[in-house]
Amino acid sequence: MKQSPTGSPWPHRFVGGALCLDFINSIDVPGTAREQDLFVDYQAILRWSLARGSLNQAVYDRLAAMALASPAAAETVWREALALRADIRALTGALRRADNPAPLLSPLNERLSRLPAAPALRHAGKAGRIAFDLPGKRLDEPLWPVLWTAAALFVSDDTEKLGECQASDCDAIFIDHTNNRSRIWCATETCGNRERVRRAYQAKRAARQKMA
């Protein structure tokens, strides 16, 4: 199955401000009955990587074919991806709460120690975008840029700017670049609008109940 590199099949915008944060923002309406994990299988992780620009089309095609030929190995990488996502989210949570992050570093360090040296950088096609030039030889390659960018984020000053969307059905994590840390929503046009509509509806209903 071919995916267009431009006409992205991925249903969401990327709002995290870092590749590793977009990776963890991949559960839709968490904590509700409508919760949906967008990483349903290994191929979904490939689709995410293509849409996010961390894999190019040629690498995508190669890894997609490899996964079809080795479904058990692809499933192992998929499970590893879910574990990695949980570990990065736990660490961002600890940093946001100013908890001691030390106990959460071991799994990340272990994964980092297994990575090859980062490859050359390549122009990713879209203006202003640069990506790692992955070889397209191993099924776990989509996780490498996630780990490299997570390490870069966690040693940067941006750890002090980690914010979480305040919508009741969204827990997207983002880097808040506003001067006074005033970003409330992962995206105003989705979560911000939805939450405003919900609050207006609740206020109206409360007013009606008071009159009744």
Ligand SMILES: [Zn+2]
């Ligand atoms: Zn949101």
